[in-house]
Amino acid sequence: MSFSTHVLNAVTGRPAAGVPVRLEHEGRVVAQGTTDGDGRVKGWNPGAGVHRVVFDTSALTTFYPEVVITFLIDDPDGHYHVPLLLSPFAYSTYRGS
Template sequence: MNSLSTHVLDATSGSPAAGMRITLSDTDGTSLGAGVTDRDGRLRDITGPLPEGVYRLVFATAEWFASRAIESFYPEVTVTFRIPPGDGHFHVPLLLSPYAYSTYRGS
């Protein structure tokens, strides 16, 4: 089975996005897990082992920026990704600013 983690960095301050709420769901919208990033902006082991399939991570970006009195353009960022057959670890980082974001498959 596969494991999943994420890491959120605030590109405007160059620091981890600690305290961001993140949810994991399948494509039907069924919630599979949730959590909040730690002080290093990481959320490890969002859920138990995941079989192959398509999943969504939803980052509560507007809520996070609002808690810092920063206006932002995106109310949330949704990253949809595919876990292929086989076993492995999948890491989905998010680089974030109030008006842009970027993601990639990490290691």
């Protein structure tokens, strides 16, 4: 299984590069990195279970200095893509492909 994410700045309509991201499982950090020039982090292989992806969004908005998305990986052969669309006073996410 694999995991990827990306961050889109909904104000500019552009990818958000340089956003620190970490992936947690059972209270410990299993992967961490920073979004690339296309706003993406990819290639993580965290395994099954409940995970939290944590975005340090403090450079993009002061209202949401951190966004945490909790999700379940239940298919060991699947790909999980969890994007974040962010604006100063709102954010959304979905299961991508």
